[in-house]
Amino acid sequence: MPTDRNTRSRRRQPKKPVGPPRDEDEVADNVGDEPMAQDVEEPEEVEDRVIQHEHRVWKRHMPLLYDLFVPHCLDWPSLTVQWLPKVEEYDGRDYVTQDVLLGTNTSNLEPDYICIATVQLPRGDMDDNGRKFDDERGEIAGYGAVEGKVSVKQRIPHRGEINRARYMPQRSMMIATKTVSGDVHLYDRSKFPSQPNPNRLDYTPTLRLSGHSEEGYGLSWSTVTEGHLLSSSQDATICHWDINAPPTEPSAKRSRKSAASSTQATSSVHPLRVYRGHSSVVGDVSWCDHEADTFASVGDDRQLLVWDARRPEAPGQAKPRAHTHAINAVAFHAHVPHLLATGGSDHTVCVWDRRQMAQPTHTFSGAHVADVTQVSWSPHHADVLMSAGADRRVMVWDLNAGASGASDVSSAATANGRKKEEQECDAIPELMFIHGGHSDRVSDAAWNPVMPWVVVSASEDNVLQVWQMAGLLRSGVADAAAGAASGSTE
Numbered sequence: 001m002p003t004d005r006n007t008r009s010r011r012r013q014p015k016k017p018v019g020p021p022r023d024e025d026e027v028a029d030n031v032g033d034e035p036m037a038q039d040v041e042e043p044e045e046v047e048d049r050v051i052q053h054e055h056r057v058w059k060r061h062m063p064l065l066y067d068l069f070v071p072h073c074l075d076w077p078s079l080t081v082q083w084l085p086k087v088e089e090y091d092g093r094d095y096v097t098q099d100v101l102l103g104t105n106t107s108n109l110e111p112d113y114i115c116i117a118t119v120q121l122p123r124g125d126m127d128d129n130g131r132k133f134d135d136e137r138g139e140i141a142g143y144g145a146v147e148g149k150v151s152v153k154q155r156i157p158h159r160g161e162i163n164r165a166r167y168m169p170q171r172s173m174m175i176a177t178k179t180v181s182g183d184v185h186l187y188d189r190s191k192f193p194s195q196p197n198p199n200r201l202d203y204t205p206t207l208r209l210s211g212h213s214e215e216g217y218g219l220s221w222s223t224v225t226e227g228h229l230l231s232s233s234q235d236a237t238i239c240h241w242d243i244n245a246p247p248t249e250p251s252a253k254r255s256r257k258s259a260a261s262s263t264q265a266t267s268s269v270h271p272l273r274v275y276r277g278h279s280s281v282v283g284d285v286s287w288c289d290h291e292a293d294t295f296a297s298v299g300d301d302r303q304l305l306v307w308d309a310r311r312p313e314a315p316g317q318a319k320p321r322a323h324t325h326a327i328n329a330v331a332f333h334a335h336v337p338h339l340l341a342t343g344g345s346d347h348t349v350c351v352w353d354r355r356q357m358a359q360p361t362h363t364f365s366g367a368h369v370a371d372v373t374q375v376s377w378s379p380h381h382a383d384v385l386m387s388a389g390a391d392r393r394v395m396v397w398d399l400n401a402g403a404s405g406a407s408d409v410s411s412a413a414t415a416n417g418r419k420k421e422e423q424e425c426d427a428i429p430e431l432m433f434i435h436g437g438h439s440d441r442v443s444d445a446a447w448n449p450v451m452p453w454v455v456v457s458a459s460e461d462n463v464l465q466v467w468q469m470a471g472l473l474r475s476g477v478a479d480a481a482a483g484a485a486s487g488s489t490e
Contacts, residue, residue: 051392051439054436058437064470065473066467066470067468067470067471068121068122068454068466068467069437069465069467069468070150071437071463071464071466072117072149072150072463072464072465073462073463074458074463075462076106076110076462077443077458077459077461078102078104078105078162078443078444078464079103079161079162079163079164079443079458080101080102080103080163080164080165080166080443081100081101081444081445081446081457082100082101082446083098083099083100083101083446083456084098084099084101084167084172085172085449085450086099086172087450087451089123093123094122094123095120095122095123096121096122097118097120098118098119098121098448098451099116099119100116100119100150100456101165101166101175102115102117102458103115103158103161103162103163103164103165104158104162105161106161107161108160108161111157111201112158112159112160112161112162113157113196114156114158114162114165114175114177114187115156116155116189117150117152117464118150118153119456121149121454149466153194154189154192154193154194155194156192158177158179158185158203159179159181159185159203160179160180161180162177162178163177163178163180163215163216164177164178164217164219164444165177165178166220166221168226168227169221169222173189174187174188174189174243175189176219176221178216178218181215182212182213182215182216183208183209183212184209184219184229184239184241185205185208186205186206186209187205187206188206191206204266205266206266207243207247207266207268207269208266208267209229209231209239209241209268209269209271210269210270210271211231211241211271211274212231212233212235213235215234216232216233216234216235216281216283217232218230218238218285219231219232220286220295221287223289224287224289224292226244227242227243227244228240228241228242228287229243230285230286230287230295231285232284232297232299233281234282236280236281237274237278237282238277238282238285238297239274239275240272240273240274240275240309241269241271241272243269245269245270247269248267248268248269249267274312275297275312275315277303277305278297278300278301278303279299279303280299280301281299281300282298282299283299283300283326283330284297284327284328284329284330285297286332286340287332288337289332289334289337292309293310294306294307294309294337295307295309296332297315298327298342299326300327301326302320302322302324302325302327303319303321303327304318304322304327304342304357305318306318306340319352322342322344322350322360323342323350324344324346325344325345325346326345327342327344328344328345328374329342329344329373329387330342330375331377333382334378334379335377335382336382338354338355339351339353339354339361341385341387343373343374343375343389344371344372345371347365347368347370347391348364348365348372349362349363349365349375349387349395349397351363351385351399362430364397364428364430366428367395368387368389368391368395369391370441371390371391372388372389373388373441374388374442374445375387376445378447378452380452380453380479381452381479382479383399383400383401383477384396384397384398384399384477388442388445388457389442390441390442391441392436392438392439392440392441393434394434394435394442395433395435396432396433396434396435396469397430398430398477400477401429401430402429432473432477433473433474435457435465437457437465438457438461439459439463440459440460440461441459441460442457442458443458443459443460444457444458445457453469454467454468455467455468
């Protein structure tokens with residue numbers, strides 16, 4: 001099936017000159033202004049006004065929707081976001097700190113960086129009596145220092161924009177990045193200073209992983225076998241590396257042409273295996289957290305493939321038309337090894353049982369109104385799935401709610417500023433929450449691995465948001481151990 005590359009926006013570019021977004025109060029003040037009768041608004045202007053109105057409605061209902069909400073304006077958009085696992089506690093303070101992994105997309109206007117940002121989070125879970133809403137700052141549960149809740153503490157120079165960045169589960173100091181050149185770069189961030197010398201930027205990664213001829217977005221570390229990494233690409237292949245394998249000779253010499261862009265010699269590692277089962281762009285790839293040799297891939301050819309890494313010649317399982325359009329995201333369940341989720345350009349989220357893949361066990365359509373670009377299972381609750389996409393929304397699903405029908409979706413959808421014709425999603429009992437805080441497409445979103453229900457999400461208008469839905473909206477959801485034991489996800 002032919003695919004429209006423009007709908008996927010593989011090389012995403014900012015719509016407007018990149019920089020900090022407009023102040024939210026300024027946006028809100030302009031929402032009610034009607035154009036003069038003689039003015040004819042362009043379609044983009046109409047869309048901007050609708051977005052501004054939806055955001056104003058959402059902001060009005062924020063105190064009812066969240067136990068925690070911390071917004072932050074980045075200097076440049078980040079196409080990737082991930083919590084790092086370590087939490088720092090401080091005596092006598094009512095907050096803890098945790099780091100977030102980001103990557104800049106400057107469109108070659110300035111040097112790009114891997115960024116480590118520190119986020120202040122309140123101690124423990126918040127409840128209705130403990131929450132604070134700061135209307136001026138637009139924050140809920142605003143604890144800690146006055147200067148803010150998010151600050152960048154380390155920047156590592158990176159050659160070109162960063163499509164995706166993920167830390168190695170067994171060694172969180174080791175970070176892999178998807179580059180626009182096709183290579184995957186590895187950085188041991190313990191070997192880099194917190195702030196580089198601006199007069200002599202060194203773009204040298206710790207290790208270079210070769211094998212792809214084009215860029216991509218899929219990147220997945222094995223949680224079972226240390227050092228094993230998968231990457232998917234527009235070149236229709238999946239590369240599998242063992243970063244502990246002996247490297248080849250250095251791939252580059254130090255450049256003497258420009259001190260500001262020097263590159264030291266870098267060792268490279270060739271793929272352990274290359275998998276060829278897709279006929280077009282491979283959009284995403286995901287290791288199974290419970291089986292050392294099992295992973296899944298999806299692509300623009302609408303295929304969902306499940307592989308045995310020991311047999312690279314062909315996938316072990318294949319679902320040829322898993323979606324009606326390109327499939328952009330795949331994720332194995334964190335606790336139930338036979339379940340996985342997919343998200344596609346048909347605006348649909350599907351859940352699959354690989355013991356029988358004739359039909360998905362769940363199909364969620366009518367909620368997202370644009371491409372679904374990311375899916376992620378909760379590390380704390382076995383029945384909970386998150387999806388994000390180009391419709392500026394992050395959605396949280398409770399797979400067990402379909403049986404009981406216990407899901408107050410209507411109030412959440414309305415409060416998030418959804419247009420009337422879009423509220424058909426209210427009929428989906430599994431849809432437990434819609435995060436409507438972003439004003440541009442959501443580039444990535446991640447569950448906090450330590451704090452239940454805490455999410456960080458990034459959008460292409462430079463906005464980073466840390467949030468936790470209100471306790472009343474998530475009451476009755478079983479934790480991961482209970483959900484897996486009860487078999488509710490089976």
